[in-house]
Amino acid sequence: FAPKLLAGHSILLTAGPTREAIDPVRYISNQSSGKMGFALAKAAADMGAEVTLVSGPVNLTTPVGVKRVDVISTQDMLEAVMRRVDSHDIFIGCAAVADYRVTEIANEKIKKSSTDMQLALVRNPDILATVASHNPRPFTLGFAAETQDVERYAKDKLVRKKLDMIAANDVSNPELGFNADNNALKVIWAKGQEDLPATDKQTLAIQLLGIVAERIAILKDD
């Protein structure tokens, strides 16, 4: 049971990996399972929010009461998010977005030869930073997965991407974070921070959204 702390709010969330095609049968992607994002979507719906979940390719069931939009590539995810950003007051970027895509997707399956080959890549847009720079902007929460200096890199990301809050996790521990069922988060905002110790992702999602609800209520009073 979760108290309806987010009643009256609408949350737009990204989850899972994005996938960048190389040719009709190959792609570049990452190990994200989407579990944290889906846990957040469920928790947000349980807490009374209207939830739209923009998800990359994952093997998870849509939580009850959550509107789901499926996308594959980063550019698709950006478009799906920007089309909906104005109708939501909270954005959570939980997706593990591919930082690069191939410069030109081959129309036919690339034939192997006996020599090595090079793949040309271009930078993908940053969905989270694009949302945070949008006017009017929703309350924007990002994630940071780091293997070292978690707090320093997370604080840097908070400022650089102009976020309201960042939830950082140490992915060097294989028991936590990427693809695991448990996670621990260091939640940081401009004027404070809070550590959420290791627990299952569903419990953590409720705790994290509790902090979001509290910060939004405080911002309203400011």
Ligand code: C5P
């Ligand atoms: O810079 P870094 O990839 O570590 O930032 C992670 C945060 O930024 C996550 O919240 C992720 O969802 C978001 N992100 C994004 N678009 C990208 C890269 C990251 O929305 N192209």
